[in-house]
Amino acid sequence: MADAQIHPSAVIEPGAQIGAGCQIGAFCVVGPQVRLADGVTLKSHVVVTGETSVGEGTVIFPFASIGEIPQDLKFKGERARLDIGARNRIREYVTMNPGTEGGGGLTRVGDDGLFMAGCHVAHDCQIGDRVILVNNASVAGHCVLGDDVIVGGLSGVHQFVRIGRGAMIGAVTMVTADVIPYGLVQGPRGHLDGLNLVGLKRRGASRAEIAALREMLGGLSHGSFRDGARARAAGEVSAMEREVLDFILGPSDRSFLTPRDA
Known part of the structure; x- marks a missing residue:
């Protein structure tokens, strides 16, 4: 905990590993199997639990719940992990769950992502680098999102869907099938609407x-x-x-x- 700044009201359970220069704000809870790398910031009222690692320089904003058990009735308490990369911005009320035995036991989030308020990353997802989930976007279990994917606000991604690198999903869109790299998807029941030309x-x-x-x-x-x-x-x-x-x-x-x- 070298140089870490921890508010007196925060609860750091025995066994948690807190990196150098971390800042943990008021009323945060950090579980016994959590590993925070150097320079991680928990603003306030953040819960990080389970077998969860958070990469260097990531900032988590108030009322986010990170590492709680999956929303899957098949989950029976088996060992499962959530690995979050470096320099992510995880905004208010975001939820991220660890994996399940049926999905490999690991949810992975890459580096440099932006997860806006109210987003959800479900169990066993594999999220690439520089991914943006806009407010209240939800990604169901076992999904794979490549690097540089953007999912618009209030959109949902069905379980087991793959979204290729550089694809963009418009707002208020339901994605029920795989999306090719660099694709542009729009519409309430999403359809491919050409290429993400701006991204390209x-x-x-x-x-x-x-x-x-x-x-x-x-x-x-x-x-x-x-x-x-x-x-x-x-x-x-x-x-x-x-x-x-x-x-x-x-x-x-x-x-x-x-x-x-x-």
């Missing part, structure tokens, strides 16, 4: 790369995504196209969101 440009994608992705997406939309991807993968494609094709051909029991008229 921010990542430095060239016009040629974006045009190739558009052309490929148009070809895949006429029939089975997987059949089209297999045929396309047999030819010469760019690195970005290969990433999308590998995602489509990867292991999943779910279908894919497609354009509304596909």
Whole structure:
């Protein structure tokens, strides 16, 4: 606890590991299996419990509940973990749950994410780096979100769904099937509405790369995504196209969101 600042009203249970320079505010509760890396800040009224690790420089805001048991009736108290990466911003009333035996026992959150007020990350999720969940977005169990994904406010992601890197989900959208990398999803019952062009440009994608992705997406939309991807993968494609094709051909029991008229 070198140089840690802990408010007198905070409860730090025996066994908790508190890194150098941590700041733990009023009325926080830190459980006995919790590990806070250097420079973690718990603002006030934060509960961190279970076998939970929080990475360096992460800030957790008031009334967040981190590491409580999964909202899964199959959970029987088995060992399960929640690993949160570095420099995340976890805002008010956010909930994050550890894994379950049926899902590998681990929920993992990457680095540099922003989880706005009221968001939920369920058991066994795998969340990449630089992910943004806007206010009251909820991600159900066993989901995989790639790096740089944005999920809009009041949106929900169905269990076992994969969302590829750089995809963007609009506000008030229900995502019930896999979303290709760099896809743009909108609508109350989400459908693929092209590419996340803003995100691609921010990542430095060239016009040629974006045009190739558009052309490929148009070809895949006429029939089975997987059949089209297999045929396309047999030819010469760019690195970005290969990433999308590998995602489509990867292991999943779910279908894919497609354009509304596909």
